[in-house]
Amino acid sequence: MTTVTLPGVYTPQDDTDLLIRFLRDEILPPHAEVLDVGTGTGAVALAAARLGARVTAIDISWRAALNAKINALLARLAILVRRGDLLAPVSGRSFDLILSNPPYVPAPTAACPRRGAARAWDAGHDGRLVLDRICEDVPGLLKPGGVLLVIQSALSDPEETLRRLRAAGLDVGIEEHRSVAFGPVLRSRSGWLRDHGLIEDDAGKEELVIIRAVRL
Numbered sequence: 001m002t003t004v005t006l007p008g009v010y011t012p013q014d015d016t017d018l019l020i021r022f023l024r025d026e027i028l029p030p031h032a033e034v035l036d037v038g039t040g041t042g043a044v045a046l047a048a049a050r051l052g053a054r055v056t057a058i059d060i061s062w063r064a065a066l067n068a069k070i071n072a073l074l075a076r077l078a079i080l081v082r083r084g085d086l087l088a089p090v091s092g093r094s095f096d097l098i099l100s101n102p103p104y105v106p107a108p109t110a111a112c113p114r115r116g117a118a119r120a121w122d123a124g125h126d127g128r129l130v131l132d133r134i135c136e137d138v139p140g141l142l143k144p145g146g147v148l149l150v151i152q153s154a155l156s157d158p159e160e161t162l163r164r165l166r167a168a169g170l171d172v173g174i175e176e177h178r179s180v181a182f183g184p185v186l187r188s189r190s191g192w193l194r195d196h197g198l199i200e201d202d203a204g205k206e207e208l209v210i211i212r213a214v215r216l
């Protein structure tokens with residue numbers, strides 16, 4: 001299967017693969033409506049389309065949206081790709097499954113970057129700027145019985161994600177903890193992470209966490 005990653009678009013990696021693995025465990029209704037928020041190259045959206053779902057994919061980056069369209073064409077899969085901020089392009093719609101591998105890395109900058117590759121991972125000092133918006137906005141777009149699968153780092157407080165989704169009325173749980181070696185971004189800011197009490201002196205690994213939340 002040929003896929004491309006355009007310059008500046010997030011290269012699918014451990015978090016992408018883990019989210020796809022858990023997506024494949026979901027039992028989807030016939031003609032399921034699936035949304036991938038922050039689609040990047042479209043890797044997660046394409047995996048959902050291969051399961052027979054009707055997939056909409058969103059990214060704030062024009063380049064990522066183009067990348068996802070190219071990969072859908074190469075795979076001969078029909079995916080509706082929209083460029084826009086988080087859930088704005090799908091307001092008024094509802095979904096059986098919402099997937100997201102959002103930016104979740106704690107960063108020295110307080111705001112999300114407005115452009116550049118770091119927009120794919122930097123999410124404010126606590127890594128929660130996008131996660132908190134997902135917790136706020138996703139519950140209203142799930143059909144009854146609909147599921148949110150979201151991946152994040154243990155560095156960006158998964159308990160807070162659980163608390164927020166529970167407060168929105170969803171049934172929540174952690175499906176997986178997976179330890180992975182620091183990539184270049186975390187390695188390059190390990191001093192800052194240590195100074196802010198987010199990692200220990202000798203840390204070289206982070207934990208990825210898959211959260212599953214169901215609208216009752």
Ligand SMILES: C[S@@+](CC[C@H](N)C(=O)[O-])C[C@H]1O[C@@H](n2cnc3c(N)ncnc32)[C@H](O)[C@@H]1O
Pocket residue numbers: 010011012013015016037038039040041042043044058059060061064084085086087101102103119120121130
């Ligand atoms: C960690 S990457 C994940 C990409 C892809 N889903 C994957 O798993 O390989 C996060 C993606 O979210 C996008 N993104 C960041 N902020 C966003 C926002 N406010 N609305 C929509 N997409 C956003 C980035 O452009 C980037 O493509």
